[in-house]
Amino acid sequence: xxxxxxxxxxxxxxxxxxxxxxxxxxxxxxxxxxxxxxxxxxxxxxxxxxxxxxxxxxxxxxxxxxxxxxxxxxxxxxxxxxxxxxxxxxxxxxxxxxxxxxxxxxxxxx
Amino acid sequence: xxxxxxxxxxxxxxxxxxxxxxxxxxxxxxxxxxxxxxxxxxxxxxxxxxxxxxxxxxxxxxxxxxxxxxxxxxxxxxxxxxxxxxxxxxxxxxxxxxxxxxxxxxxxxxxxxxxxxxxxxxxxxxxxxxxxxxxxxx
Numbered sequence: 001x002x003x004x005x006x007x008x009x010x011x012x013x014x015x016x017x018x019x020x021x022x023x024x025x026x027x028x029x030x031x032x033x034x035x036x037x038x039x040x041x042x043x044x045x046x047x048x049x050x051x052x053x054x055x056x057x058x059x060x061x062x063x064x065x066x067x068x069x070x071x072x073x074x075x076x077x078x079x080x081x082x083x084x085x086x087x088x089x090x091x092x093x094x095x096x097x098x099x100x101x102x103x104x105x106x107x108x109x110x
Numbered sequence: 111x112x113x114x115x116x117x118x119x120x121x122x123x124x125x126x127x128x129x130x131x132x133x134x135x136x137x138x139x140x141x142x143x144x145x146x147x148x149x150x151x152x153x154x155x156x157x158x159x160x161x162x163x164x165x166x167x168x169x170x171x172x173x174x175x176x177x178x179x180x181x182x183x184x185x186x187x188x189x190x191x192x193x194x195x196x197x198x199x200x201x202x203x204x205x206x207x208x209x210x211x212x213x214x215x216x217x218x219x220x221x222x223x224x225x226x227x228x229x230x231x232x233x234x235x236x237x238x239x240x241x242x243x244x245x246x247x248x
Binding site: 059063065087 | 124126127130145148151152155156159162203205210212217218220225
């Protein structure tokens with residue numbers, strides 16, 4: 001797994017690439033905790049290069065979303081590949097999160 | 111092409127990549143699609159991580175994985191000698207809950223049920239045996 005970020009209009013765009021599984025999720029969770037502690041409230045998670053996600057990865061997103069909800073922040077998703085989209089849909093995450101086709105489309109939501 | 115896969119590794123998170131790699135290769139050799147292999151990897155990860163986390167509290171142990179091709183099916187068995195635990199007894203998550211109410215647990219077993227043809231648990235000779243049946247093209 002690799003994490004890259006860039007900021008646009010105070011929104012942190014986080015690209016997660018590779019595999020987000022039980023081994024790699026703790027690293028993303030740690031990053032989320034730091035970003036949120038630093039006062040970052042708005043996120044776009046770009047999963048255009050993410051090949052695989054398991055429940056450990058989904059829990060990381062849910063934990064971040066719960067924290068952000070309390071701070072009136074927002075986390076939305078963009079560019080999901082078919083396999084990842086499938087996991088989001090089956091788990092019900094497809095309906096609790098907003099998902100957009102591209103990051104630029106997601107940016108318009110803020 | 112191997113008809114069977116056997117793998118026994120320490121019940122620790124560091125074993126995950128080796129299990130998944132072997133599993134993925136086996137299913138690929140048996141002509142499963144990329145999409146279905148991805149689902150099988152997910153099912154195996156959820157079952158294995160549960161064992162890594164809970165089967166051996168305060169002690170070391172091992173996990174065994176067996177896969178066998180029978181006609182259109184692959185039968186995967188995941189076996190540990192840890193404390194008795196039936197992952198299938200866990201409640202399913204509330205898929206309709208919103209972000210605040212949605213609980214963090216229960217997703218693993220949900221994927222195991224959802225992405226397999228059949229799954230069953232037995233406790234035998236002080237072992238937990240999870241038997242997962244996956245139909246090609248399912």
